[in-house]
Amino acid sequence: MKAVAIKGVRQFEIKDIPEPKSDGKKVIIEVSKTGICGSDIHYWVNGEPKGLVMGHEFAGVVVDPGDRLDLVKGDRVTALPISPCGECEACRNGDVQFCPKTWNEAVGLSIDNPGGLTSKIAIRSDMVIKVPDNVTDEEVAMVEPLAVGLHAAHLGRIAVGDDVLVIGAGIIGLASAEFAKKEGASYVAITETNKARGEKAVDLGVADEYYDATDKDLVEKLMAKTNGGFDVVIECVGNGAAVNSAISMVKPGGIVVLVGVATDAVPTYTVMAVMKELVVQGAIAYTYNEFKSCIDLISRKQVDVLKFVDDIVPLERVQEAYERLTSGTDAAVKILVDPSK
Numbered sequence: 001m002k003a004v005a006i007k008g009v010r011q012f013e014i015k016d017i018p019e020p021k022s023d024g025k026k027v028i029i030e031v032s033k034t035g036i037c038g039s040d041i042h043y044w045v046n047g048e049p050k051g052l053v054m055g056h057e058f059a060g061v062v063v064d065p066g067d068r069l070d071l072v073k074g075d076r077v078t079a080l081p082i083s084p085c086g087e088c089e090a091c092r093n094g095d096v097q098f099c100p101k102t103w104n105e106a107v108g109l110s111i112d113n114p115g116g117l118t119s120k121i122a123i124r125s126d127m128v129i130k131v132p133d134n135v136t137d138e139e140v141a142m143v144e145p146l147a148v149g150l151h152a153a154h155l156g157r158i159a160v161g162d163d164v165l166v167i168g169a170g171i172i173g174l175a176s177a178e179f180a181k182k183e184g185a186s187y188v189a190i191t192e193t194n195k196a197r198g199e200k201a202v203d204l205g206v207a208d209e210y211y212d213a214t215d216k217d218l219v220e221k222l223m224a225k226t227n228g229g230f231d232v233v234i235e236c237v238g239n240g241a242a243v244n245s246a247i248s249m250v251k252p253g254g255i256v257v258l259v260g261v262a263t264d265a266v267p268t269y270t271v272m273a274v275m276k277e278l279v280v281q282g283a284i285a286y287t288y289n290e291f292k293s294c295i296d297l298i299s300r301k302q303v304d305v306l307k308f309v310d311d312i313v314p315l316e317r318v319q320e321a322y323e324r325l326t327s328g329t330d331a332a333v334k335i336l337v338d339p340s341k
């Protein structure tokens with residue numbers, strides 16, 4: 001079957017890979033939609049690991065239910081793409097994101113476990129979740145990034161009336177901003193280097209105001225706006241500039257949530273964090289319950305995720321979609337892939 005795999009720096013190839021076969025345990029699904037994620041973009045930019053078939057945000061239809069007796073062929077499902085051991089203390093507490101094995105065999109994020117940039121994939125059966133009929137494939141493919149935003153907002157411990165700054169208006173920033181409002185923030189600002197994306201965040205109603213991240217007077221403007229800083233800053237970029245602006249713009253005693261994945265060391269003046277007695281809170285993925293909550297929120301029409309979907313492309317146009325998402329000027333934030341097209 002046809003699959004899109006990493007070939008080199010910023011380069012994909014379409015190649016033929018074997019269809020997954022059931023081992024009696026794993027669930028085999030036919031992929032209907034797969035999302036392109038900002039984390040996938042890091043792998044594509046670095047061109048490593050070669051041969052990786054990405055796509056950890058997916059919707060599909062069961063072809064072989066494996067050892068899941070409650071599933072039948074044709075059921076519509078999604079799954080947490082991770083591989084927690086199920087036995088360690090973190091797993092027993094429901095904090096699957098902390099399990100040391102969680103990323104080892106993650107679907108679409110590890111070389112032996114192809115993700116949704118192909119037509120059929122094999123998934124750990126205990127990670128598969130059946131989705132309600134009223135949730136579309138496009139919505140299902142948005143659950144995973146939505147859950148990242150929900151987790152970030154939870155960890156920001158946002159209180160009613162808080163001023164919240166979200167840095168970066170990719171899908172993770174937009175989802176975090178959406179939940180910041182839901183948790184009671186009375187003002188949500190977003191900063192971006194890409195004007196089209198920043199303005200879109202306001203047009204979509206997830207942020208109250210957009211500020212140009214490259215404006216040299218940015219800190220001054222936002223300090224004046226918030227009377228001395230934000231209660232919570234959620235950093236959704238993953239570079240030094242973003243991390244340092246988070247630390248600059250949070251108020252004393254505030255919380256900085258680091259969601260962005262910085263692959264290089266980030267130099268920072270820690271004295272600022274010391275003087276402000278900051279809480280610097282990392283956020284990785286989501287809990288099992290948060291993932292399920294996102295399906296419920298969509299099903300109950302509490303969150304509209306379709307507003308974030310810009311385009312749906314076939315496998316042949318994945319390379320072009322990645323180029324568009326990294327142009328720095330295009331307003332597109334989330335492009336889904338339909339491997340059946």
Ligand SMILES: NC(=O)c1ccc[n+]([C@@H]2O[C@H](COP(=O)([O-])OP(=O)(O)OC[C@H]3O[C@@H](n4cnc5c(N)ncnc54)[C@H](O)[C@@H]3O)[C@@H](O)[C@H]2O)c1
Binds near residue numbers: 037039041167170241
């Ligand atoms: N912690 C987690 O569990 C988790 C999960 C998913 C993604 N991520 C990470 O979160 C980050 C965001 O993901 P995404 O899918 O939204 O990515 P994305 O690339 O679509 O969005 C990042 C945005 O940041 C903007 N940006 C760049 N520099 C900036 C700056 N200095 N100030 C403000 N904006 C700036 C870019 O223009 C872009 O729109 C990535 O680093 C990704 O790897 C983390």
Ligand SMILES: [Zn+2]
Binds near residue numbers: 056
């Ligand atoms: Zn993702």
Ligand SMILES: [Zn+2]
Binds near residue numbers: 084085087088100
């Ligand atoms: Zn574990």
